[in-house]
Amino acid sequence: MKNLLTNAVVIVATVFLFASSSFAQTNNKLLKNMSEENAGLILPAKFKATMLAENLGKTRHIVITPQGGIYVRLAKPVNNKGTLFLQESKGKAVVKNGFGNYGGTGIYIKDGYLYSSSNQEVFRYKLNSKSEVINPDAPEKIVTGLIERWQHETKSLVLDNDGNVYVNVGAWLNSCQEKDRQRGSMGRIGCPMLDSAGGIWMFKADKLNQTYSDGVRYATGLRNIVGLDWNQQNNQLFVMQHGRDQLHDIFPDLYTVQQSALNPAECMFALKKDDNAGWPYLYYDVAQHKNVLAPEYGGDGKIAADSKYLEPAAAYPAHMAPNGLLFYTGNQFPEKYKNGAFIAFHGSWNRSPEPQAGYFVVFQPFKDGKPFGDWEIFADNFSGSPEKTASGRADRRPCGLAQGPDGSLYVTDDSKGSIYKITYNK
Amino acid sequence: MFKNIGLAGIAVLLAVTSVAQQKKATAKTPPTTATKASIVAGELVYTQFCVSCHLPDGGGVQNMNPPLFKSSWVNGDKSRLVTTVLGGMSQQEIDGERYNNVMPAFMYLTDKQVADVLTYVRNSFGNKKTAVTVADVKPVRAKMPK
CATH class of the missing domain: 1.20.5 (Single alpha-helices involved in coiled-coils or other helix-helix interfaces)
Structure with missing residues (x-):
């Protein structure tokens, strides 16, 4: 009986292996043909991608001026320049200049100013009528002294229509344990860091040298936000959270490796002032569709979290790292995209040793300012192949998103320092 | 099924x-029989405790968890390496790059598990260095803060 079973396993495994590898080969060939015309990306019909530039550095968030100029932030300055300005000509973007000797992620244009963040500060630069920075060496310092302790250090930002800038201050621990990422270590009572991290802070957009005491903790219980955008349709801040890591590593008796790879969800939140999304006390379970109590605070993977905490507006598969969020307000793309959200998923690592996931740009349909219907993959194959996605050794990783004045979509990749432009041909 | x-x-x-x-x-x-056995045992320790951050190929995660090959830490001083496993690591640049995640302390691994996993890592992913033995681990553990 045992022999029979062993033989059956070997036969099934062999057949399955051959079947799946030949399928993968055909599939890869097909993918290659499909993607060659789109700078390696796979897109819906009638969309076209071109690579405007590459090898720029660790290109993070990006904005496009009304004239079509490109500002992009670098995680680490290149030749002492942390922000690059590029102009497009004949399908390529050329670096015209760079400025600001500080790395970082956040960048946004509002009311004649370019806002940009280091990992501790927010600056702004006055723009001229061509949206060029007038004095690149003398920005106004708007916010200073934000906490930066290596983990979740980036300070993404966006502005509303009432003169406020919203800045993420990421939690500098995974799940607020007494000992970060330590097996069995329980959560710090009251998670004291939430007074200065793990949330979104609101500051005046035009006041100089603001510190925590000048700002408002707009929303808390958010582990780390990288992708965020202001929804103009209902005048509201939307953010994408990077969910907590390592459920199995920390609590191996409660979570299998597989469960840990598939949980928790990466969540989109629609925020109002004083919202609390519940980190580190909870996480959103992918299969149970609910906030469950975190194991660091007595949870077992099933106990529901306190209902006072905010529910996500939408949930996505675990660990895919949403680094960019953009509400599409252009007219170039078909009607269904209007006012919907593009989300750049940088790609996972914390599914290991299970297959990794992400490395694509997703479209989330919206209706009346709320997610409506299922998300779909919009731009895929940043990794280079399904195998590279599974291993996590992706060639490229999407990060920042921006919309051009003609409704084109721009996507950065911070692995090879590239900028893609995606257009639609009727 | x-x-x-x-x-x-x-x-x-x-x-x-x-x-x-x-x-x-x-x-x-060819490594000695003892080293070979240590490598085999070390792979199991790696799979259980290390693979989620350093990944199956030892390549780590860009900007977050350091790779274990072409690494001056893995291929360098053994006592520094043992200290890293037992005591964890944070906010430490490695070979000129920043890795933002914290490595927890693995004091709960036995001397043999630490020796095995480091011998495995020092002889995998393209590394080829001498074994780490229990005798290398013991004195380091004795000096670690409790």
């Missing part, structure tokens, strides 16, 4: 293939 059996079978086949490939890559001067 059948699908699960098939997937398990594939996982076993892939694991066997990857072990075979690694052995091929590092088999120029």
Whole structure:
């Protein structure tokens, strides 16, 4: 009986292996043909991608001026320049200049100013009528002294229509344990860091040298936000959270490796002032569709979290790292995209040793300012192949998103320092 | 059910293939029997405690968890390496790059587990360095803060 079973396993495994590898080969060939015309990306019909530039550095968030100029932030300055300005000509973007000797992620244009963040500060630069920075060496310092302790250090930002800038201050621990990422270590009572991290802070957009005491903790219980955008349709801040890591590593008796790879969800939140999304006390379970109590605070993977905490507006598969969020307000793309959200998923690592996931740009349909219907993959194959996605050794990783004045979509990749432009041909 | 059996079978086949490939890559001067046994035992420790951050290929995660090959830490001083495993690590630049995640302390691993996993890591992913033994681990543990 045992022999029979062993033989059956070997036969099934062999057949399955051959079947799946030949399928993968055909599939890869097909993918290659499909993607060659789109700078390696796979897109819906009638969309076209071109690579405007590459090898720029660790290109993070990006904005496009009304004239079509490109500002992009670098995680680490290149030749002492942390922000690059590029102009497009004949399908390529050329670096015209760079400025600001500080790395970082956040960048946004509002009311004649370019806002940009280091990992501790927010600056702004006055723009001229061509949206060029007038004095690149003398920005106004708007916010200073934000906490930066290596983990979740980036300070993404966006502005509303009432003169406020919203800045993420990421939690500098995974799940607020007494000992970060330590097996069995329980959560710090009251998670004291939430007074200065793990949330979104609101500051005046035009006041100089603001510190925590000048700002408002707009929303808390958010582990780390990288992708965020202001929804103009209902005048509201939307953010994408990077969910907590390592459920199995920390609590191996409660979570299998597989469960840990598939949980928790990466969540989109629609925020109002004083919202609390519940980190580190909870996480959103992918299969149970609910906030469950975190194991660091007595949870077992099933106990529901306190209902006072905010529910996500939408949930996505675990660990895919949403680094960019953009509400599409252009007219170039078909009607269904209007006012919907593009989300750049940088790609996972914390599914290991299970297959990794992400490395694509997703479209989330919206209706009346709320997610409506299922998300779909919009731009895929940043990794280079399904195998590279599974291993996590992706060639490229999407990060920042921006919309051009003609409704084109721009996507950065911070692995090879590239900028893609995606257009639609009727 | 059948699908699960098939997937398990594939996982076993892939694991066997990857072990075979690694052995091929590092088999120029054959290690001693004791070292070989330590490498085999160390792979199991790696799979249980290290793989989620450093990944199956030892390549780590860009900007977050350092790779274990071409690493001056892995291939350098043994006592520094043992200290790193037992005590963890944070806010430490490695070979000029920043890795933002915290490595927790692994004091709860036995001296043998630490020796095995480091011997495995120092002889995998293209590394080829001398074994770490229990005798290397003991004095380091004795000096660690309790």
